[in-house]
Amino acid sequence: MQRMFSSKLFVSGASLVVGVGVGAALVGFNTNDESRGLKSHRGLLERVPVIPIPSVDAASNLIPYQPGQAGVSKSTAAMKYGFPSLANIKTRESYVTSYDPRNRTAAWVIEQLNPETLTGSSDRKNCEFKDDDSVHMYHRATNADYRGTGFDRGHLAAAANHKWSQKAMDDTFYLSNVSPQDPHMNRNAWNNLEQYCRSLTKHYLNVFVCTGPLYLPRQEPDGKLYVKYQVVGKNHVAVPTHFFKVLILEKQRGEVELRSYVMPNMPVDEKIPLERFLVPIESIERASGLLFVANIMKRTSALQAITMGHS
Template sequence: MYRVFCSRWVLPGLSLTAGIGIGATLTAAGDRRNNNRKASLLDRVPVIPIPSVDAASEISPYQPGQVSVNRSTAAMKYGFPSLSNIKSRESYVTSYDPRNRTAAWVIEQLNAETVTGSSDRKYCEFKEDESVHVYHRSSNADYKGSGFDRGHLAAAANHKWSQKAMDETFYLSNVSPQNPNLNQNAWNNLEKYCRSLTKHYQNVFVCTGPLYLPRQEADGKMYVKYQVLGKNHVAVPTHFFKVVILEKPRGDVELRSYVMPNMPVDEKIPLERFLVPIESIERASGLLFVPNIMKRTSSLKAITAG
């Protein structure tokens, strides 16, 4: 039932690894009468105008030994997927979506140093983000009794290097309603996998966010439908994405992109089944990743050549 179609494109300075999988999981229940038609994530996403993002050219790459560099600055290396409501924390950067009361995306830079340390989540508490207007923020009361976990976008365990950094992952602006089975199993496995990549790559840049994908209803039309929680109407995503940019010591860059549905997922399913083409995430989210990465790698190659 589960099939993977993997492909690999080699571009100048960039390797893209992608696939289309979990067909049955990503296909809506209301679409069962079309079982004879092979559906993929690409069939399910709308074409959304993509903003022009030029931020990558304005970010200077981090140089080893540089003094007093904030880790959130380092996370900006490949620019921003979008430019709305940018907030910088101790070790991650986020774009907040005030309408949905959650982040549109969160970027963090992981390496062997950030994922180790003495910080402990038992000292952390979920808290409202007072930098967000009270009309547009979520609260703990919204999640109480909802049946959904407060799912981290920038994972707490990614920032063991600093208790302050870990504390800041508990802002509710870094949280989305997540199915408990997904949050504690398959999604947790993906987060662990991203941390394990720091053993093999110099830097691991992770961008995570929610998706609200359409599905076909009984009348044959496509609708974007999602639940909201509490008095603040916190949007419950239909899916979550994670875009992973992997840097090798020589400057080569590899890109992997994943999508998981916000529902119970068998944690025994290999993570490779959740690989999707990066273009499908860009179209569905309205974000942009590849041009930023290409601009950065091209600039670095030009500097090296000079």
């Protein structure tokens, strides 16, 4: 059921393959299915609306980082809508992350995209994946953990999102911003989703992107649901079953839209429309233990109160 936050709604829809979805109600993939489980669920398609957030009047003077704005860093700007959780927060040049020491990867990463962050002379050829020495050695992933596993060191905050500064791009190569990703998925369908996020900066004032891993239950032959995932390397880096992206999209007049995607960590046909991976954000919140909507509602409510005070 769609949440009704306001009388001012921006409603659009997209198809959802339920097998790609989240939680106990969205049973996972049978990896022997045609197209790795995607086509086998064609009978379970449903329409899922993009969740609208209350509009904020343009009179509000609270705005995210703008080019040339003094005293506000890009990482600070990413905090505008709060954090999905509060454990082990780390701030980098232009993204903020919550590190999960048990799984040796981030629980989530938030970044703000706009034309400025996507423009610059930074080159990933000058970057190298590196241990995060701010993480205790017991809980730290290393490059050796990935060697020979068949998994890519998949960025959560994508390197191409931070061309404005070589330091910012370098920071995306910390292994605390990396998770084991199926190479076919990482270099094709997931890359398409990352490119799509960047393309949205042409249509929205700001694009906030929160990315993270999911470890979802799957029904086994005994009929029971189990959360089962691989670990790699001597440090037992967890291999997520799925990944999510939550997009907070700001328009020029302050209206905000919310879109959320989940993609399985397995080969995915890159020709499948990205709309097929849209899911209700509640399912991501339930499966991940994170909260997005509450923070956004608090922020937009505060902005509305300020706007009303100025009227």
